Amino acid sequence: LCCECGQAHPLLDNHLYNFQDEVDDELICHICLQPLLQPMDTPCGHTYCFKCLENFMQEYNFCPMDRKKLSFQQCHKSSLLVRNLLDKLVVLCPFKAECQQTMQRCELEAHLQNRCPGFKKYKSELQRKRNPISKGKEDPPAKGDTNMPKDPELPSGGSSLMAESSGAAVVSLGTAEPGLVNPAFEETEEGENLPQRTSLVAETTTIEIHREDPEEELGMRIVGGKDTPLGNIVVQEVLRDSVIAADGRIAPGDHILEVNGVNISSVTHCQAVSFLRHPGPVLHLMVLQEKGFSNKTAQQDSTSTTREVIHVTLVKRDRSEPLGIKLIRKTDEAGIFILDLLEGGLAAKNGKLSRNDRVLSINGQDLRQGTPEAAAQIIQTTESRVNFVILRQSGVQLGEPVEDGSTSNSSSSSSSNGGSPVHHRRRPDQNHYRRKSNYQKKTVAIKKEPKESLGITIGGGRDNKNKLPIYVTSVQPIGCLFRDGRIKRGDVLLSINGIDLTHLNYYEAVSALKSNAASHSVTLKALEILSLNSPEPSLDIREQGFSWSPLWITWLGLPSYLHFCQDIVLSKGNLESWGFSIVGGFEESKGNQPFFIKTIVPGTPAFRDRKLKCGDEIVAVNGVPAIGMSNSELIPMLKEQRNKVTLTVVSWPGSLV
Numbered sequence: 001l002c003c004e005c006g007q008a009h010p011l012l013d014n015h016l017y018n019f020q021d022e023v024d025d026e027l028i029c030h031i032c033l034q035p036l037l038q039p040m041d042t043p044c045g046h047t048y049c050f051k052c053l054e055n056f057m058q059e060y061n062f063c064p065m066d067r068k069k070l071s072f073q074q075c076h077k078s079s080l081l082v083r084n085l086l087d088k089l090v091v092l093c094p095f096k097a098e099c100q101q102t103m104q105r106c107e108l109e110a111h112l113q114n115r116c117p118g119f120k121k122y123k124s125e126l127q128r129k130r131n132p133i134s135k136g137k138e139d140p141p142a143k144g145d146t147n148m149p150k151d152p153e154l155p156s157g158g159s160s161l162m163a164e165s166s167g168a169a170v171v172s173l174g175t176a177e178p179g180l181v182n183p184a185f186e187e188t189e190e191g192e193n194l195p196q197r198t199s200l201v202a203e204t205t206t207i208e209i210h211r212e213d214p215e216e217e218l219g220m221r222i223v224g225g226k227d228t229p230l231g232n233i234v235v236q237e238v239l240r241d242s243v244i245a246a247d248g249r250i251a252p253g254d255h256i257l258e259v260n261g262v263n264i265s266s267v268t269h270c271q272a273v274s275f276l277r278h279p280g281p282v283l284h285l286m287v288l289q290e291k292g293f294s295n296k297t298a299q300q301d302s303t304s305t306t307r308e309v310i311h312v313t314l315v316k317r318d319r320s321e322p323l324g325i326k327l328i329r330k331t332d333e334a335g336i337f338i339l340d341l342l343e344g345g346l347a348a349k350n351g352k353l354s355r356n357d358r359v360l361s362i363n364g365q366d367l368r369q370g371t372p373e374a375a376a377q378i379i380q381t382t383e384s385r386v387n388f389v390i391l392r393q394s395g396v397q398l399g400e401p402v403e404d405g406s407t408s409n410s411s412s413s414s415s416s417n418g419g420s421p422v423h424h425r426r427r428p429d430q431n432h433y434r435r436k437s438n439y440q441k442k443t444v445a446i447k448k449e450p451k452e453s454l455g456i457t458i459g460g461g462r463d464n465k466n467k468l469p470i471y472v473t474s475v476q477p478i479g480c481l482f483r484d485g486r487i488k489r490g491d492v493l494l495s496i497n498g499i500d501l502t503h504l505n506y507y508e509a510v511s512a513l514k515s516n517a518a519s520h521s522v523t524l525k526a527l528e529i530l531s532l533n534s535p536e537p538s539l540d541i542r543e544q545g546f547s548w549s550p551l552w553i554t555w556l557g558l559p560s561y562l563h564f565c566q567d568i569v570l571s572k573g574n575l576e577s578w579g580f581s582i583v584g585g586f587e588e589s590k591g592n593q594p595f596f597i598k599t600i601v602p603g604t605p606a607f608r609d610r611k612l613k614c615g616d617e618i619v620a621v622n623g624v625p626a627i628g629m630s631n632s633e634l635i636p637m638l639k640e641q642r643n644k645v646t647l648t649v650v651s652w653p654g655s656l657v
Contacts, residue, residue: 006094039078209283221654223615225269229584236654258286276657327372334603455479461506467564492527555652572605579604620648
């Protein structure tokens with residue numbers, strides 16, 4: 001439970017309150033529809049919660065109310081009068097079984113910490129649960145770890161990141177499967193004898209999803225399957241306002257290992273979709289979630305990483321009083337870290353902050369990708385209470401070192417001169433890659449009455465987020481195409497009466513189809529996707545209630561002239577990894593396969609850019625086609641790019657479940 005509001009919510013989300021009376025609509029945020037928290041005013045006169053507006057502006061560039069053009073930098077804090085009105089709203093204590101008190105919203109945190117019997121009971125029970133674990137950790141430090149700090153004592157309100165998962169298991173992805181670029185290896189630019197080694201840490205978590213309507217879709221898109229180079233089932237996207245988004249624990253890039261106890265790590269894409277679309281009020285998912293990089297050195301013994309999220313509040317006597325904290329950014333890790341605490345300063349006297357703590361947020365403002373300057377600005381403008389959320393790590397996550405060389409374990413690192421030389425394999429007559437043909441062209445010419453409709457609905461269009469070709473979403477029983485029977489749901493429409501449909505947006509395509517449907521004869525050219533696993537009949541029943549769209553795997557069979565390629569430019573520091581792994585490429589046993597993005601590591605350039613997605617196909621690197629290359633040929637191309645790389649990718653939408 002949050003130590004400030006006494007309720008359960010994701011760490012960096014808004015606090016939750018139970019208000020005694022109905023709150024005036026003028027004090028409501030029209031994004032979250034809750035009373036405003038840290039209110040921000042827009043130039044067009046609207047007010048939203050800081051976090052709501054910040055999240056909205058990451059995807060859009062207009063005001064949610066009047067859709068006027070807007071940037072986050074143009075917004076400013078609401079007046080002191082408005083903030084005081086909000087702070088004085090009367091709330092109920094969340095521990096209503098033990099405490100029936102009411103108070104102003106700004107007084108709730110002090111009430112919980114000092115007076116509430118319910119919160120005191122909760123903290124006591126939490127401490128009792130932790131004691132057996134902490135006793136088991138009182139072993140003397142291992143040899144070579146004498147300078148390592150002891151496991152920090154968790155103040156009230158602190159919570160372990162591992163507490164979310166029952167029986168959570170931390171694993172090191174130090175060894176990669178064939179065809180995987182492992183970004184965990186990082187070589188220093190100076191070419192030192194002992195390069196810095198890092199381990200990619202991930203955690204398996206069991207998540208229970210509850211649905212009021214057993215038929216309601218989960219609201220996420222998935223890619224992968226054993227019949228694709230990706231192998232595992234990977235979450236590509238979580239849709240806003242969906243069941244999964246409301247739960248908040250599953251994120252893009254998570255690997256789904258089990259559904260209701262059934263192992264889906266080695267099933268086809270279509271089978272995985274069937275399992276995840278199966279209706280039911282409760283869904284048990286086991287997922288593998290990457291947590292980023294953890295440093296490791298050869299001198300340290302294997303010790304598991306303990307990471308704790310801790311809340312610390314410092315109270316300034318006035319706005320100008322310094323806290324006595326030195327903040328820095330690290331070259332090899334995203335975020336802000338505490339370098340030092342000045343002797344005699346407010347933070348040093350408080351004693352709860354430590355060197356090397358990572359600052360996640362200050363006064364509710366997300367600083368996971370922030371700068372020391374941004375943190376200093378928040379602290380300096382705060383009048384009294386400065387609330388820190390910090391991540392503290394003790395011990396080091398270790399794994400087997402990843403050996404350098406031209407194997408598939410090599411990294412797409414920033415070093416331009418490191419690594420063993422790679423001997424490129426020459427293969428004649430493989431300059432042009434032809435993917436497996438699993439589609440067929442068809443021409444449908446029909447005679448019809450002028451007023452008779454075609455009777456189809458369509459989706460896609462080049463204005464779509466994924467720049468899809470126009471495809472048929474349904475064939476209605478009232479039109480001439482249903483009577484003819486050759487055009488089916490899922491067919492990609494190429495032209496009508498000689499008019500090219502492949503480059504049109506959705507509305508242009510609708511207009512072209514309607515205008516040509518008025519004639520006595522219609523000639524349609526289309527592509528029928530032939531799925532090797534024949535997924536459609538088996539999925540039809542499960543798709544009732546879902547807004548139909550083709551499965552991700554069907555898009556992979558389209559000819560290249562229907563692909564819409566986009567360039568994504570990534571930039572990084574000298575000591576950073578690009579932060580993504582790839583699978584695919586030429587293999588003797590499998591022949592040519594496309595390269596796909598398999599994982600994107602939190603806190604890395606690829607993660608921060610937000611444009612690259614799991615399941616994206618890499619077509620070229622800096623304009624050099626990846627077609628026909630092996631994994632060991634593409635990796636050096638990525639390693640040679642020091643601070644900037646341009647990836648040409650094709651992005652297909654994952655299957656909706």
